[in-house]
Amino acid sequence: MSGSIELVQTTKVYDQNPVVDAINVKVEKGSYCCLLGPSGCGKSTTLRMIAGHETVTDGDILLNDRNVTRLTPRQRGTAMMFQDYALFPHMNCLDNVSYGLKISGVSKADRYEQANEMLGLVNMVEHANKFPDQLSGGQQQRIALARALICKPDVVLLDEPLSALDPFLRIQMRKELKQLQQKLGLTFIHVTHSQEEAFALADQAIVMSGGKIEQVGSPRAIFESPNTPFVANFIGGHNVLKASGSLAFLSKGSGSLFSVRADHISTQPRSENDITVKADVIDAEFQAQFYLVECVLEDGQSITCYLSEDTFDARLISSGKSIPLYWSEERINTFRC
Ligand SMILES: Nc1ncnc2c1ncn2[C@@H]1O[C@H](COP(=O)(O)OP(=O)(O)OP(=O)(O)O)[C@@H](O)[C@H]1O
Numbered sequence: 001m002s003g004s005i006e007l008v009q010t011t012k013v014y015d016q017n018p019v020v021d022a023i024n025v026k027v028e029k030g031s032y033c034c035l036l037g038p039s040g041c042g043k044s045t046t047l048r049m050i051a052g053h054e055t056v057t058d059g060d061i062l063l064n065d066r067n068v069t070r071l072t073p074r075q076r077g078t079a080m081m082f083q084d085y086a087l088f089p090h091m092n093c094l095d096n097v098s099y100g101l102k103i104s105g106v107s108k109a110d111r112y113e114q115a116n117e118m119l120g121l122v123n124m125v126e127h128a129n130k131f132p133d134q135l136s137g138g139q140q141q142r143i144a145l146a147r148a149l150i151c152k153p154d155v156v157l158l159d160e161p162l163s164a165l166d167p168f169l170r171i172q173m174r175k176e177l178k179q180l181q182q183k184l185g186l187t188f189i190h191v192t193h194s195q196e197e198a199f200a201l202a203d204q205a206i207v208m209s210g211g212k213i214e215q216v217g218s219p220r221a222i223f224e225s226p227n228t229p230f231v232a233n234f235i236g237g238h239n240v241l242k243a244s245g246s247l248a249f250l251s252k253g254s255g256s257l258f259s260v261r262a263d264h265i266s267t268q269p270r271s272e273n274d275i276t277v278k279a280d281v282i283d284a285e286f287q288a289q290f291y292l293v294e295c296v297l298e299d300g301q302s303i304t305c306y307l308s309e310d311t312f313d314a315r316l317i318s319s320g321k322s323i324p325l326y327w328s329e330e331r332i333n334t335f336r337c
Contacts, residue, residue: 002064003077003154003187004029005050009059012045012211020045021211022059027189027204029064029154032181034198035191037208038234043191044159046208050189051080051157064154079153083160085144087132093119094128097146104151118146121180138169145180156181158190162197174201195235199223207231214337228337232259238333239265245299246277250332257335262292264331265305267315267323274326279303281321284312293317295325 005027012020020042027033035043048054050061052073060069068076079100087096098106098115106114119125122142132140141161148156161177162170178201181188192198198205199219207214207222215227226232229240238259243251250258269276279295282302290306297303305325307317315323 006062011058034202079148
């Protein structure tokens with residue numbers, strides 16, 4: 001396995017505006033890494049700098065401990081798969097996939113042999129002679145992936161690869177991406193604004209905001225312990241609360257914030273030491289496996305909890321109703337930054 005990536009103080013400035021601001025992070029070889037964050041946070045710029053499609057204003061990019069900052073995309077050992085797949089419309093699948101070898105001067109027989117092998121890898125052999133407009137979105141994505149893999153990169157860079165697919169296909173294709181990455185043992189760096197997608201795929205997730213890294217870790221570690229109020233809000237399923245009003249006793253200084261997961265809040269105490277607050281129900285949404293219940297605390301703060309169908313029915317939850325909410329103090333997440 002190869003393909004470790006290290007960003008060292010990596011910076012991109014556009015019009016005096018640092019859109020990627022001196023970030024430092026290491027991606028282990030053979031891992032599936034997701035760059036996650038809201039629109040405009042700098043994730044695509046970061047990916048493009050790794051690919052060599054964007055110059056680096058300051059700092060370095062190391063690939064397998066080799067400084068590649070000033071190398072061209074083809075010299076780096078990375079391959080990029082674009083959001084719209086960027087397939088050549090006038091070429092059939094075989095020619096699309098073998099294109100990278102053609103421009104490297106590989107003979108027709110050799111490049112077709114390797115392209116057929118790649119088509120086999122993505123289960124597209126029988127579509128070799130079709131043109132992109134004869135393929136479904138998922139099939140186009142497989143061809144784009146085969147085309148990215150043909151030059152045997154160490155690192156595969158994917159910019160929102162699933163965003164053009166419908167929700168059902170998106171889930172199927174993300175499984176295929178993960179299986180392929182595991183089978184090949186390559187490093188994948190996948191840009192997404194979807195927390196669900198990143199959590200389903202990533203060994204390592206990097207959460208970005210405003211050109212900076214907010215948190216790096218496994219999806220589970222990030223979900224269990226978000227570093228900042230931004231991360232807690234962005235990944236969802238967390239309440240960011242101020243230690244004020246009936247929660248003032250939890251304050252660790254002025255403006256003290258903490259988070260508690262919506263699925264860790266219940267309407268029944270689990271122990272006599274549980275924190276308890278009075279809440280008024282504002283709204284409830286049926287979410288199939290649970291009800292998402294939005295409430296407001298006495299001091300006006302919003303709080304959301306996930307209640308089971310049974311609890312929802314037993315408590316006769318409805319808008320305007322006052323209910324007690326409980327959670328264990330151990331469930332409180334204190335922000336590190
Ligand atoms: N070529 C450019 N010139 C000037 N500003 C740019 C350029 N490319 C990107 N930006 C700005 O840099 C910031 C980061 O853009 P980037 O595309 O990296 O964000 P992103 O997180 O990938 O967003 P999205 O999910 O919308 O693609 C944005 O504010 C964007 O407007």
